[in-house]
Amino acid sequence: MRRIDLFFRNILACIDNILIEVNNYYIANGEQIDLSESKSTKFADFNTELNNLNDTINDLLVTRNELIENFNFLDDFISNYNNFIGTFPDFTINSTTFIKYWLQIAKRINTVKEVDLDLNVILDVNYFKIIDLEENIIEDNFMNYNADLTKSQIIYTFNNNLESFLGNEIHSAHVDLLLIWLNTLSLNNTEENKQFVFMCIENPPILKDLISILKIQVLINGKLIKSLEKYEIEPNKPFSNDLDFTEKYIQFDNISNILNEYNNQKYLLDKFLKLYHIIENFMYKQKICKLQRERLGSILQIRDFQTLYDRFSSNETSSIQEFFNNVFSINYDANTFENFIKNEWNNLEVIDGTKPNEIDALFSSLALKPNYNYNNLKLNINGAMFATLVYKIRNSIVHNKDSETHFESTNLPSGAKFILESFFIPNLERIIYHLIINKNQIVWYDNDKLLLYHA
Numbered sequence: 165m166r167r168i169d170l171f172f173r174n175i176l177a178c179i180d181n182i183l184i185e186v187n188n189y190y191i192a193n194g195e196q197i198d199l200s201e202s203k204s205t206k207f208a209d210f211n212t213e214l215n216n217l218n219d220t221i222n223d224l225l226v227t228r229n230e231l232i233e234n235f236n237f238l239d240d241f242i243s244n245y246n247n248f249i250g251t252f253p254d255f256t257i258n259s260t261t262f263i264k265y266w267l268q269i270a271k272r273i274n275t276v277k278e279v280d281l282d283l284n285v286i287l288d289v290n291y292f293k294i295i296d297l298e299e300n301i302i303e304d305n306f307m308n309y310n311a312d313l314t315k316s317q318i319i320y321t322f323n324n325n326l327e328s329f330l331g332n333e334i335h336s337a338h339v340d341l342l343l344i345w346l347n348t349l350s351l352n353n354t355e356e357n358k359q360f361v362f363m364c365i366e367n368p369p370i371l372k373d374l375i376s377i378l379k380i381q382v383l384i385n386g387k388l389i390k391s392l393e394k395y396e397i398e399p400n401k402p403f404s405n406d407l408d409f410t411e412k413y414i415q416f417d418n419i420s421n422i423l424n425e426y427n428n429q430k431y432l433l434d435k436f437l438k439l440y441h442i443i444e445n446f447m448y449k450q451k452i453c454k455l456q457r458e459r460l461g462s463i464l465q466i467r468d469f470q471t472l473y474d475r476f477s478s479n480e481t482s483s484i485q486e487f488f489n490n491v492f493s494i495n496y497d498a499n500t501f502e503n504f505i506k507n508e509w510n511n512l513e514v515i516d517g518t519k520p521n522e523i524d525a526l527f528s529s530l531a532l533k534p535n536y537n538y539n540n541l542k543l544n545i546n547g548a549m550f551a552t553l554v555y556k557i558r559n560s561i562v563h564n565k566d567s568e569t570h571f572e573s574t575n576l577p578s579g580a581k582f583i584l585e586s587f588f589i590p591n592l593e594r595i596i597y598h599l600i601i602n603k604n605q606i607v608w609y610d611n612d613k614l615l616l617y618h619a
Contacts, residue, residue: 165286165287165289165347166283166284166285166286166287167281167283167284167287167340168229168230168231168283168284169225169347170287170343170346171231171270171273171283171346171347172221172224172225174266174346174347174349175221175266175270176221176222178259178262178263178266178351179217181257181259182214182259183211183214183215183218185255185256185257186207186211189252189255190207190211203251203252206247206251207248207252210248213241213244217238217241220237229283229284230283231270231273231274231277231283232270233274235267235270235271235274238263238267239267241263242260242263242264245259245260245263246260259351261354261355262349262351262354265326265349265354266346266349266354268326268327268330269330269342269345269349270346272330272334272342273339276335276336276338276339277336277339278336278339281339287313287343289344289348290364291314291364291365291366292344292348292362292363293348293362293363293364293365294348294349294350294353294360294361294362295360295361295363295368295371295374296353296358296360297319297358297359297360297361297371297374297375298371299375300321300359301319301359301375301379301382301389302319302359302379302382302388302389302390303388303389303390303391304329304387304388305318305319305320305321305326305329306318306319306382306385307319307329307334307338308381308382308385309338313341313364314364315364316341316363317361317362317363317378317381318341318345318361318362319359319361319382320359320360320362321356321357321358321359321360322354322355322356322357322358323356323357345362348362361374361378389574390575391574392430392431392432392433392573392574393431393433393576393581394430394431394432395430395432395435395584395585396430397585397590399427399593399597400591400593400594401593401594401597402496402594402595402597402601402602403496403497404497404598404601404602405597405601407601408603411603412609412612413600415608415609415612416600419442419445419596419600422438422442422445423438423442423596425438426438426439426442431573432576432581432585432589433571433573433576433584435589436557436558436584436588436589436592437558437562439589439593440554440558440592442596443484443554443592443595443596444484446487446596446599446606446607447483447486447487448483449607450486450487450490450606451483452609453605453606453607453608453609453610456609456610456611457610480555481551481552481555484551484554484555485547485551485552487547487551488547488548488550488551489546489547489548489551490606491547491595491599491606492505492546492547492550493547494606501595502545502546502547505545505550505591506543508587508590508591509541509542509587510542512538512582512583512586512587513538515586516586519579519582519583520538520539521538522577522578522579522582523537523538523579524537524538525577525579526579526580526583529569530556530557530560530569531569532552532553532556536552536553553588554588554592557571557584557588
């Protein structure tokens, strides 16, 4: 089919359909229309405009063999068409959405086409089709362009982002692909806010297989399938956050670097993992702090190193439980951290009373024991239980085993998103900053040396 025919075929077919329906509508409703002078005038004016529009476009196609250069008359027609639909709401054909998006693509073609583009060149349009994906598989419109047009794809949604996509991504090299796209558009595939793919394929695979292939195509081009869950709230400060300029905060310099990385992160799961890295550092650092206090500045013996080795050889679950048991026992805001965390947990149902059921479903998917449920934790949450939850969530982010639930930011369960945003991240922030700012026996070294012998 010639380039110029690809450009005009569907807009002419659309106008023809409207003309036919205008005639049918008048046959069915003419007597009632003629009873109102304003309706009769509006109907006649619209019919005249339709015929003039049809003649203008046919003149460009047949007589002048050129594309539309000035689209003002079509922009005006859309406005008048909308007014006509407002006056005759039972008019059965409303093609305004189709014309609106046809216009956006046509305008971009006119802008980027070469001046000497041969409109009589014939393009092979066999097997090009538009397929409804039935879900939004990507956040932004996407084009995979290949000089062999049969290997190109456009994944798109007709919405306010289309014009920006066309302006940023479409250039003179893409004109033929857009002409075929225009030729493939219809009333059935220009529905707003639905995602479609325009591609060349004789026998499409079943939809779920096609979607998987398209996702890989998007990713291999360095684009995003979906935006990741973000967390951009400032860190929750502990109740006591006045730094003491006489203390040796230098021992937390490496933690400051991790916290800097944490503040630079935007995404929910990445931020949680950065907090876990600090907790992981602290839960082993506490073992050295404990040994340092036990020795009270005396010379270390070989058995002390063996003791330290034994403490480090304990598994991660035991280490993180030991750490949070110690944290939960310290004073915090005229109480203990354990009581503060219990209050924070109980407050979740105040934030959103629908979430406890989702939290229980989440814990079940994490294969936690039956006593790990929202209501039981209201009374019984302790350091070991808190540690187990933190560790389980960390594993579900880091591990990707068939035997474990795996969290992905693009399809994070609602319960997981809520509990991370409203409970774990803010309270891990409080715990970490409290332990750094307020000198304690859990993660503060008494001095910068372990004594091996007297000089």
